[in-house]
Amino acid sequence: MISDQPRISTLGTSALLFEAPGETDLVTQERIWTLAREAESWPEIREAVPGMNNLMLNFSRPPGSCKPIEARLRAAWTAAEPMRVEGRLIELPVVYGGDGGPHMADVVAHTGLDIDRIAAIHSAPTYVVYALGSHPGYCYLGGMDPRIATPRRKTPVVSIPGGAVSIGGAQTGVSASAGPSGWNTIGSTVMRFFDPALDSPALFRPGDRLRFKITEVIR
């Protein structure tokens, strides 16, 4: 997966996916934000949607050929400077393990660490909101310690509750409402992340920072 060149692929005729090269990091993400702002001004693009060190460009209507947009994307990426965002710092109280963390045992089994250690490692960093996605108000976070990385589940769970704190591969995040998920839920929090009546309906924005505070660890 790691190469020096960005990878561009189609998502049917609906969108293009641009994937930045290299390990996931914040500077790359800041360049993705710049690329998103630039690409959203192109007439063929309805919406530019940042992911984790990648960017989906949804077409207003499918172009006859993707080649010209791909060339423009590569040029814009080369020119993209990191976008500095003065985000807010938000603290989320978390209960790790117990009924709210039904897959903690899988993370224990995969990492070989005990529950207290996993909670301590997970709540240590100040995470940066890289992107929103998955479901209304959900945010993808950068900065998880790779020691607690755990592969996505072999079969996705049909529904996990809102407030679920989970790990998928080398990423972590918090679900904003109940729904299906392929991630490992290790804890839970209580917070309202989304209000569709607002002009900016999501609580978090890319560039905001987030800290998990341990309320309790249920062993």
Add this chain to the structure above:
Amino acid sequence: MIEIIATGALATVQDHGRRGTLKWGVGASGALDDLALAAGNILLGNDEHAAGIEIQIFPFQARFTDDCVFAITGADCAASLDDLPLPPWWIHSASAGQILSLGLPRQGTWRASRAYLCLAGGVDVPLVLGSRSTQLRGAFGGLEGRQLRSGDRLRAGATAKVSGHAGFGLSPPALDLPLTEGGLPAVRVLPAAEYAQYTEAAHDALWNEPWRVTPQSDRYGYRLDGTPLHPVAPIETRSHGIVPGVIQVPPNGQPIVQMRDAQPSGGYPKIGVVIEADLWRLGQAPIGSRIRFIKTSWDEAIAVGELNARWLTEARRLADLHRGRTRSN
């Protein structure tokens, strides 16, 4: 206004979905069979993007509390108004107090699983983030952000005085634009980013074997059952934007096709994408039925989209012709 008397689970208000909300984590939603909803609106002279009711569990019954012009498209559900049988893909008039009933989809002339009830003026629920579609995950849009239940009342939007609409219908796209492979309904697929990382056996199964729509299939996604698809080596991708139609393959090898309530992002590897222009076909595939995937090219996918657009243009032309004739009478 109509009042729902009886409905199974998961009947929802849907229009053509939300645009430009993915960056907040809000997926598009919208009718699973977008051609059927658009056709219902065309029959009624509505804006093509007006909201209708998507019905997928039967029987369904509703009482008209006012005189109302309506159309039913999608699956042929042996509809009746009081005791009078109604042809599908047709425009009808109801008087206040009459009861509309939809039964199990007939699988005779064309195979389908979802019906659309459209009202002249469109189903009038508030626009939320630019659309009337129900966002089940976010619990907003549609009627109170939820599926419909008995006792619910829905209003039709304002419309010019309508009369004399009986006696007009359309031939469904399932008959006009059929697509089968090996005797099974088929959809066209473009390979996606991780396609080349799958084994030859996986490629062979994807294109040459039938896929069963399992009962764990809904507006979010269709979980399919068939020969497991395995990559040459395990793949972990970073979370990225996805669209309805993406065929994800979790490590168990059983593919999931994202449907209209798809999340706007995901991380499972993608072996292919059902093209946007064929998603309505998949949206009509009944649970338990089998489908086939056909490999396509970018140019063919664009051409299929244009074919759908031409079908809608022709439907509009016929509807305008009929309305003109009705007026001149």
